[in-house]
Amino acid sequence: MYCIRKVITSVLISRERLIHSNKQITVAPFQACVTFNNHPRCYSIQKTSDPDQVVDLICKGNAELEKKLRILMLEVEVMRQDGRFAPDSINNDQWQHLLDLKTKNQRQSYLRYLFKTEKSKENFKAKKEARRKEFTVPKPEDMKENKDDLLYGIQHQSLFLRIRDQSINQFDNYRALQAMMYGQSIVIDCSYESHMVYKETVNAAKQMTFVFGDNRVHKNPFNLHLCNVNMTGAFMKQMLKNIPSLDEPWFPMNIHTKSYLDVFPKEKLVYLTPHCREELTKFDHDAVYIVGCMVDKVNNEPLSLAKAKRDGIKMAKLPLDRYLEWAPGSKKNLNINHMIPILLDLKMTADWEYALQHVPRRKLMETKIMAMQKNLNQKLQYDVKKNIKLSKLNTLVFKEKRLKSRRSLYDDENI
Structure with a gap:
């Protein structure tokens, strides 16, 4: 009874502190937009506010949602x-995601993830600051033997021109702009967001970020078209977090809210899906290939096949069984960040064996056999060590028994 009373008292005290305190809570950054050269530019600004302002921003007058959010804030404060x-x-997006979670275990696991992410960032900053303090750059005057000496190295005289990361980034973007x-155009179908959970959507946005990076550094990149994009969905929000300049007018990527049927001729479209029967034997440089942007860890339905049939366009799959020995139990649907590099190398070399090197090795039979051999060798080594220990133990026991028998024969009491 005392424990229950103590818990109730602590919850009530926490609630009063949460409602009446002036504690500042960090909320999501808002966008401040200005116009430059007739183009809008948005910059994120960090803003702090009290819980009431957070509730007003998220709930927007919804009494039921406000009650749920305040209970959730109380739950987090008690934790x-x-x-x-x-x-x-x-921040606001994280509060919104917490509101969307249905069970307490889901909320606790998400809060644990946020806590670990926050602490990892703090540890990284602390380590960076410690390294900065350890690395003390001596003054140039102390490094010179004579006053007229020239210093060579970083931040001093050098024979080579330093190429900065910004220059490399601009060069890669220029290559993508040329594409x-x-x-050749390639379509990324982003219409599967409703079939994915939040974690899969975040993973899909991460894969799409890798696709953009791999495409622009290639010698012969594609002209990327993102079709069926929901600009207010979780996918685009995560993409903007990964690539903040995605919505800039100069960014080298085409983003369409409409379907690919409204952008390209229907006879040129080829949907790449692992569920169809026809194999892609030769790369067509005039075709417009479509790759579905979907992570199907939960939903394994052939959605891309159904959509291609519904739209009435051609379908094809990669000839994985012809060139690779697939491991049993491994799925033959590849991630989008594997598909695009395969198509890039296939377009440039027309060599399937070279292009399919981007397939993850964990899906192949060769890797499976190597893993089994490694486990078998480890087991054999363990058995050998165990047998050696047992043999040593048996030898010691035998010697001890032998000594005891000798003592019993020549003991004074037995004479």
Whole structure:
């Protein structure tokens, strides 16, 4: 009874502190937009506010949602006071995602993830600051033997011109811009967001970020077209987090909210899906290939096949069984960040064996056999060591028995 009374008292105290305190809570950055050369530019600004402002921004007058959010804030505050995994700052998107979660276990696991992410960032900053303090650059005057000496190295005289990361980034973007004018088009179908959970959507956005990076550094990149994009969905929000300049007018990627049927001729479209029967034997440089942007860890239905049939366009799959020995139990649907590099190398070399090197090795039979051999060798080594230990133990026991028998024969009491 005392424990229950103590818990209720702590919850009430926490609620009063949460409602009446002036504690500042970090909320999501908002966008401040200005116009430059007739193009809008948006910059994120960090803003702090009290819980009431957070509630007003998220709930927008919905009484039921406000009640749920305040209970959720109270739950998070109690977790903080109890020393459980809960982050110190939660932004608006994270509060919204917490509201969408249905069970308490899901909320606790998400808060644990946010807590670990926050602590990892803090540890990284602390290590970076410690390294900065350890690395003390001596003054140039102390490094010179004579006053007229020239210093060579970083931040001093050098024979080579330093190429900065920004220059490399601009060069890669220029290559992607050339592909937008003269390169072959490829479509990324982003219409599967409703079939994915939040974690899969975040993973799909991460894969799409890798696709953009791999495409622009290639010698002969594609002209990327993202079709059926929901500009207010979780996928685009995560993409903007990964690539903040995605919505800039100069960014080398085409983003369409409409279907690919409205952008390209229907007879040129070829949907690449692992569920169809026809194999892609030869790369067509005039075709417009479509790759579905979907992570199907939960939903394994052939959605891309159904959509291609519904739209009435051609379908094809990669000839994986012809060139690779697939491991039993491995799925033959590849991620989008594997598909695009395969198509890039296939377009440039027309060599399937070279292009399929981007297939993850864990899916192949060769890797499976190597893993089995490794486990078998480890087991054999363990058995050999165990047998050696047993043989040594048996030898010691035998010697001890032998000594005891000798003592019993020549003992004074037995004479």
